Structure formats: C-alpha cells, structure tokens
Amino acid sequence: MDSFKAIIKKRFPKPEQKVVETKDGFFIDGFPIRFVSEVQTKKLGSDVVQVNVEFLAKSYKKNI
Incomplete structure (x- = not known):
C-alpha cells in the first residue's frame, strides 16, 4: 500500500x-497581478485550492 501512495504522489x-x-x-x-476583474476559488482538498483568475492584459502570446 505504501508503494501505491508513493506512485500517486509522483x-x-x-x-x-x-x-x-x-x-x-x-x-x-x-x-502582483494587476487589473484583476474576477477571482473564484474552490477548495479541492486540505491543501489544494482551485483558483480561477480573470484579468486584463496588454497582449497575449501562446508559445507551443
């Protein structure tokens, strides 16, 4: 069982x-994140929180 927990953690x-x-x-x-217009949070676990942040930016570039 301990090896299973180690795999999950990895x-x-x-x-x-x-x-x-x-x-x-x-x-x-x-x-700091400036020009934030909305923040939503959802607690998923004892030490994990999902944070959705909406903010305005001068530009956006996606490098894939």
Missing part, C-alpha cells in the same frame, strides 16, 4: 503556488 504532485488576495491587490508567490 503522478499527482501538490501545487506549490501561494495565492494571496488583499484589498490592495492579488499576488501569486509574492508577484
């Missing part, structure tokens, strides 16, 4: 980002 690692929303702004790992 396949589904826990997120490392720390998100903070204050009256002064929105921050991901201490970096």
Whole structure:
C-alpha cells in the first residue's frame, strides 16, 4: 500500500503556488497581478485550492 501512495504522489504532485488576495491587490508567490476583474476559488482538498483568475492584459502570446 505504501508503494501505491508513493506512485500517486509522483503522478499527482501538490501545487506549490501561494495565492494571496488583499484589498490592495492579488499576488501569486509574492508577484502582483494587476487589473484583476474576477477571482473564484474552490477548495479541492486540505491543501489544494482551485483558483480561477480573470484579468486584463496588454497582449497575449501562446508559445507551443
């Protein structure tokens, strides 16, 4: 059973980002995200939160 838990941890690692929303702004790992228009959160586990952020940007580029 312990090997199964180890496999699960490797396949589904826990997120490392720390998100903070204050009256002064929105921050991901201490970096400010400006022009945020909407934030939605959903707790998925004891230490996992799904965060959806909507914000305005000057441009967008997708590199695949």
